[in-house]
Amino acid sequence: MTEILNILVRRHKDCDIIKWAFNTAFGERNLKDFILAYNIEDRRYLNVTNRCTNNCAFCIRKTDVGVGYNLWLAREPGLQEIKEALGDPAGCSEVVFCGYGEPLVRLDLVKDISSYIKDSFGSVVRVNTNGHADLLHGRGSVERLRGLVDRINISLNAENDHKYREICRPSFGPGTHDAVIQFAASCVGVIPDITLSVVDWPGIDIVKCREIAENIGVAFRVRKHDGIRQA
Numbered sequence: 001m002t003e004i005l006n007i008l009v010r011r012h013k014d015c016d017i018i019k020w021a022f023n024t025a026f027g028e029r030n031l032k033d034f035i036l037a038y039n040i041e042d043r044r045y046l047n048v049t050n051r052c053t054n055n056c057a058f059c060i061r062k063t064d065v066g067v068g069y070n071l072w073l074a075r076e077p078g079l080q081e082i083k084e085a086l087g088d089p090a091g092c093s094e095v096v097f098c099g100y101g102e103p104l105v106r107l108d109l110v111k112d113i114s115s116y117i118k119d120s121f122g123s124v125v126r127v128n129t130n131g132h133a134d135l136l137h138g139r140g141s142v143e144r145l146r147g148l149v150d151r152i153n154i155s156l157n158a159e160n161d162h163k164y165r166e167i168c169r170p171s172f173g174p175g176t177h178d179a180v181i182q183f184a185a186s187c188v189g190v191i192p193d194i195t196l197s198v199v200d201w202p203g204i205d206i207v208k209c210r211e212i213a214e215n216i217g218v219a220f221r222v223r224k225h226d227g228i229r230q231a
């Protein structure tokens with residue numbers, strides 16, 4: 001029964017009635033197990049928000065399996081909660097902001113946590129992002145992460161705005177694809193290791209996407225669409 005409700009919640013995450021029914025039935029165990037940090041292989045992932053400004057056709061959040069953890073959050077966690085969940089990442093190859101949402105929706109929180117990680121553990125920090133940070137926070141937003149984030153993986157996902165809107169369905173509408181490219185370009189000289197990535201999805205021109213990355217002067221990667229999130 002619980003699992004059926006979990007599936008309903010995952011499929012209808014914006015439905016207040018389903019959330020209410022689940023919470024009424026199961027209380028604070030709630031829709032979600034409130035997992036803020038989890039490990040995959042030797043990486044530690046931080047799940048800081050479920051909000052996202054895309055609604056991608058291939059989003060892992062739409063699958064019942066997800067990443068193997070229930071990453072739906074009953075509410076947005078605070079700084080202290082995330083620090084406690086992070087623990088000591090000393091044995092991890094990197095700490096990755098990824099979650100079931102777009103981490104840079106909470107840019108200042110990502111900045112503060114990254115600063116804490118650098119000061120306390122010196123770990124490598126990576127952000128996986130949809131590249132909408134400038135649309136959310138204004139031009140030059142990546143400057144706030146200078147010296148704190150070592151790697152950034154930006155999802156390009158299409159070679160032009162038309163296909164991007166078809167596949168990623170961005171809430172910012174037309175022009176979002178250009179904004180993603182501009183954001184990636186703005187990371188050059190700020191973040192040491194930058195990768196533009198695409199999901200191997202029908203109709204995507206991988207060659208043209210690779211050219212966009214080459215023109216900016218950043219790395220390029222194709223992610224398999226196999227139900228497994230961007231590692």
Ligand code: SF4
Pocket residue numbers: 052053054055056058059060061100101102130155168
């Ligand atoms: S950007 Fe990522 S989290 Fe947002 S909808 Fe697309 S795949 Fe899902």
